[in-house]
Structures are given as structure tokens and as C-alpha cells.
Amino acid sequence: MPATVVTGSSRGIGRAIAERFAADGYDVAVNYHTSADAAETVARAVREHGVEATVVGADVSDPEEADRLVESATEAFGGVDHVVNNAGIDQHRYTAELDPADFDRIMDVNVNSAFNVTKAALPALRESTDAPSVTNVSSILAHTGAPIECHYASSKGALLSLTRSHASDFAPEIRVNAVAPGHVETDMTDDRSPEEKREELAAIPVGRYGQPPDIADAVAYLRDATFVTGETLNVNGGELMC
Numbered sequence: 320m321p322a323t324v325v326t327g328s329s330r331g332i333g334r335a336i337a338e339r340f341a342a343d344g345y346d347v348a349v350n351y352h353t354s355a356d357a358a359e360t361v362a363r364a365v366r367e368h369g370v371e372a373t374v375v376g377a378d379v380s381d382p383e384e385a386d387r388l389v390e391s392a393t394e395a396f397g398g399v400d401h402v403v404n405n406a407g408i409d410q411h412r413y414t415a416e417l418d419p420a421d422f423d424r425i426m427d428v429n430v431n432s433a434f435n436v437t438k439a440a441l442p443a444l445r446e447s448t449d450a451p452s453v454t455n456v457s458s459i460l461a462h463t464g465a466p467i468e469c470h471y472a473s474s475k476g477a478l479l480s481l482t483r484s485h486a487s488d489f490a491p492e493i494r495v496n497a498v499a500p501g502h503v504e505t506d507m508t509d510d511r512s513p514e515e516k517r518e519e520l521a522a523i524p525v526g527r528y529g530q531p532p533d534i535a536d537a538v539a540y541l542r543d544a545t546f547v548t549g550e551t552l553n554v555n556g557g558e559l560m561c
């Protein structure tokens with residue numbers, strides 16, 4: 320059975336991606352950083368689809384831990400066919416109050432992790448016969464910027480450059496794409512006041528927030544779309560066109 324590694328799949332969008340790959344017949348390496356119990360719950364949901372799951376605690380911003388994640392997946396499944404670099408963190412702070420260490424941490428978790436895990440998985444991906452792919456989870460803020468989270472927006476912009484660079488580096492064997500979600504209801508976005516929510520919703524033409532399966536659908540498309548590489552799929556309810 321083909322196998323995938325989904326970073327940051329203990330919660331939110333990563334969880335939905337893990338369950339979508341399982342429903343599509345893929346074994347899944349469920350990765351977490353702090354939410355061990357939640358990751359075990361995701362693994363049980365994955366196994367309900369009749370595929371295998373392995374749970375790996377690893378801070379993927381650390382190259383050695385990223386190596387260990389990929390090694391664990393390779394040992395469990397005999398190979399890795401797809402990687403989804405989804406792990407990410409956010410912080411709301413204007414530049415004047417932003418500590419350089421916070422800027423570095425966001426870049427480490429949101430960008431360096433994708434480099435680390437992709438590099439670790441390269442040998443396995445090159446051996447895959449399942450049209451191997453890497454999908455990086457960016458953000459609408461890569462395009463728009465964001466005054467209160469310049470480091471987060473910068474990290475997501477860097478992911479798009481990494482995506483195009485890796486797409487040409489790894490062609491023709493491995494396709495590399497990005498998905499750029501708009502506002503999706505997860506723990507990351509549950510700090511909004513009712514007024515902020517009204518403002519955000521008014522800017523989304525389809526009139527609702529995204530849900531994690533909306534993003535999982537896009538990742539599954541990119542996994543299967545063998546004529547698509549180096550692209551960014553924007554999934555935002557029309558918000559980017561406004």
C-alpha cells in the first residue's frame with residue numbers, strides 16, 4: 320500500500336489530510352509535536368479505513384527529528400510515497416513588538432521544517448512507484464501579507480518559493496505543489512472575537528469559513544494531478560479575488 324507522511328496531523332487541517340489519505344487507501348505517518356493523545360486518536364481514525372498508521376512525535380523544525388520521522392515511516396511502511404508539509408504555528412504581533420527570536424521560531428517551524436522533512440524523504444520518494452509528490456501548506460497571507468503577523472506571512476511566502484524550487488529540482492520524478500488556504504476553522508483561528516468573525520466572513524464571497532476537509536480535498540487533488548507541479552492551489556472561498 321502507498322504511504323504518506325503528514326506533518327502536524329494531530330489536529331486541524333493536518334488531521335483532515337491524514338484521514339483523507341487513509342480514506343483513499345494510503346498508510347499514514349501521523350506526526351505531532353505536543354498533542355500525543357490527539358495523534359493517537361487520529362491514528363485510530365486512520366486505521367478504521369483499513370490502512371496502517373504509525374504515530375511519531377517529532378519537532379520537524381529540528382533536522383534530526385525530521386530524519387527520525389521519515390525513518391520511522393519508512394520502517395513502518397517499507398517506503399514513503401507522499402509528503403504533506405502541514406505543521407505550522409502562528410502569532411499575532413505588530414513588528415514594533417516582535418522579538419527577532421519569535422520571527423526565527425516561526426520561520427523554523429513553518430519553512431525550515433518543510434525543507435527538513437522533504438530532504439529526509441528524498442531517497443524514499445525517488446524510489447516510489449506511486450507518482451510521488453510533496454505538498455506544502457502555505458496560506459492566503461503569502462499573497463496579501465499581514466500587518467500583525469509579518470513573520471507568519473513571510474514564512475508562507477517562502478514556502479511558495481521553496482515549492483517552485485523543489486519542483487524544478489526534483490522533476491521529473493517527484494512533483495511539488497502548494498495549497499494556500501484562506502480562513503479555516505481550527506484551533507489556530509479560534510481566538511477571534513464575534514466582531515472579528517463578522518468582518519472576516521464579510522470578506523469571504525462564499526459566505527462561510529473553510530473547514531479542514533476543504534483543504535484535504537485540495538491536497539488530494541494535487542497528489543493525484545500528475546500533470547501539475549510547481550503550482551499553488553488557492554482555496555479561500557473567493558477571498559483572494561476581492
Ligand SMILES: NC(=O)c1ccc[n+]([C@@H]2O[C@H](COP(=O)([O-])OP(=O)(O)OC[C@H]3O[C@@H](n4cnc5c(N)ncnc54)[C@H](OP(=O)(O)O)[C@@H]3O)[C@@H](O)[C@H]2O)c1
Nearest residue numbers: 327329330331332351352353354378379406407503505507
Ligand atoms: N487555519 C487556518 O485558517 C489556516 C489558514 C492558512 C494556512 N494554514 C496553515 O495550515 C497548517 C495547519 O494549520 P491548522 O489551522 O490546522 O493549525 P492547528 O490546528 O494549530 O494545528 C497545527 C498542527 O501543527 C503541529 N505542529 C506545530 N508545531 C509543530 C512542530 N514544531 N513539529 C511538528 N508539528 C507541529 C501541531 O501539533 P501539536 O498539536 O502536537 O503541537 C498541530 O498538529 C499550518 O501550516 C497553518 O499555517 C491554516
